Amino acid sequence: MRIDHLELLNYRNYETLNLSFSPEINVFIGQNAQGKTNIMESLYVLSMAKSHRSSNDKELIRWDADYAKIKADVYRKYGKLPLEITLSKKGKNAKVNHLEQRRLSEYIGQLNVVMFAPEDLNLVKGSPQVRRRFIDMEIGQISPVYLHDLLTYQKLLKQRNHLLKQNYGKKSIDDVMFDVYTDQFIEAAVKIIRKRYQFMDLLQKWAEPIHQGISRGLEQLQIRYQPISGLKPEWTSEEMASFLAQKLAEVRKRELERGLTLVGPHRDELQFFVNGYDVQTYGSQGQQRTTALSLKLAEIELIKQEVGEAPVLLLDDVLSELDDYRQSHLLNTIKGSVQTFVTTTSVEGIQHETIQSARLFEVSQGTVKE
Numbered sequence: 001m002r003i004d005h006l007e008l009l010n011y012r013n014y015e016t017l018n019l020s021f022s023p024e025i026n027v028f029i030g031q032n033a034q035g036k037t038n039i040m041e042s043l044y045v046l047s048m049a050k051s052h053r054s055s056n057d058k059e060l061i062r063w064d065a066d067y068a069k070i071k072a073d074v075y076r077k078y079g080k081l082p083l084e085i086t087l088s089k090k091g092k093n094a095k096v097n098h099l100e101q102r103r104l105s106e107y108i109g110q111l112n113v114v115m116f117a118p119e120d121l122n123l124v125k126g127s128p129q130v131r132r133r134f135i136d137m138e139i140g141q142i143s144p145v146y147l148h149d150l151l152t153y154q155k156l157l158k159q160r161n162h163l164l165k166q167n168y169g170k171k172s173i174d175d176v177m178f179d180v181y182t183d184q185f186i187e188a189a190v191k192i193i194r195k196r197y198q199f200m201d202l203l204q205k206w207a208e209p210i211h212q213g214i215s216r217g218l219e220q221l222q223i224r225y226q227p228i229s230g231l232k233p234e235w236t237s238e239e240m241a242s243f244l245a246q247k248l249a250e251v252r253k254r255e256l257e258r259g260l261t262l263v264g265p266h267r268d269e270l271q272f273f274v275n276g277y278d279v280q281t282y283g284s285q286g287q288q289r290t291t292a293l294s295l296k297l298a299e300i301e302l303i304k305q306e307v308g309e310a311p312v313l314l315l316d317d318v319l320s321e322l323d324d325y326r327q328s329h330l331l332n333t334i335k336g337s338v339q340t341f342v343t344t345t346s347v348e349g350i351q352h353e354t355i356q357s358a359r360l361f362e363v364s365q366g367t368v369k370e
């Protein structure tokens with residue numbers, strides 16, 4: 001898939017912007033704080049209906065404006081697909097083919113993007129929450145059902161926590177609603193866990209050879225998805241559900257002491273091992289970067305396989321950070337098959353042949369010149 005044309009209205013520091021893109025590589029060059037990331041972010045919002053760097057949609061609206069609009073002509077295998085997102089202080093709405101979508105979970109997935117930005121190092125270095133967000137966003141892109149199940153799970157978690165808080169400090173809960181929520185919570189949790197296992201298997205399958213390639217055969221990457229300790233991936237849903245019920249019963253007393261649900265996918269962990277050791281703790285900065293890059297490249301392959309089309313790749317301020325070998329590896333992987341957007345403060349760190357074949361845009365104070 002590819003983005004042919006982009007229109008922004010009152011988006012961050014762009015009052016209006018109209019751009020046509022190359023189906024191959026597009027490079028945005030400009031000093032700091034001119035609006036390069038804002039363009040990448042707008043493409044991300046167009047895909048995921050939310051920003052990768054802000055959870056507050058109001059920040060995306062240009063100061064003093066009431067609403068912001070992102071419009072694009074996307075080309076999929078079957079033809080042109082106009083997409084549109086409007087963000088206002090009251091909320092957001094999304095259109096596909098000029099038709100408003102009732103649910104954002106139905107909108108997500110029309111355009112697939114893979115973004116690689118400096119903060120993606122946090123995927124390896126950061127808290128488990130960052131990794132859970134990564135899993136959710138990536139599975140969500142290829143599975144609207146997962147997004148739906150995740151929303152159900154989060155709602156039930158909130159309701160269950162609410163009752164735990166209401167009964168805070170007690171020895172037990174005598175409330176039928178709590179048992180009902182717990183049963184529904186377990187059912188939703190099992191769906192999430194099963195889907196995460198499936199996704200991790202695919203991610204492992206693609207990331208391992210990619211990581212070997214980038215590390216010139218020296219490193220073996222292993223991804224370990226660790227839901228509730230003791231749970232086995234080969235179990236049936238019923239077996240998982242009864243295991244979860246047992247675990248929840250075991251921690252009930254502590255849950256009441258804390259007013260919180262202590263077992264479930266909201267506490268899952270994802271770990272990365274290189275040659276058998278945990279990269280988060282023992283990996284060098286370079287190994288952590290290679291791991292993050294392998295995961296991103298694996299996502300491209302995974303989306304290709306699951307969706308049947310390559311996603312769009314957004315490289316925000318990272319290409320010039322990669323050494324020559326990693327840069328070549330990345331560019332060879334995407335060559336000719338993945339539409340790519342790159343931002344950089346200078347073309348110096350980027351390979352000459354990439355710059356020569358790319359469409360170049362100069363970004364300065366909210367204006368873009370080709």
Ligand SMILES: Nc1ncnc2c1ncn2[C@@H]1O[C@H](COP(=O)(O)OP(=O)(O)OP(=O)(O)O)[C@@H](O)[C@H]1O
Pocket residue numbers: 011012013014030031032033034035036037038039059060061062063317343345
């Ligand atoms: N809601 C908004 N309304 C108007 N301007 C905004 C808004 N949000 C951010 N900006 C402006 O956008 C600019 C930052 O743009 P952006 O984050 O795209 O920088 P950049 O060109 O990627 O730079 P860097 O290389 O430092 O990341 C700043 O000048 C900031 O003041």
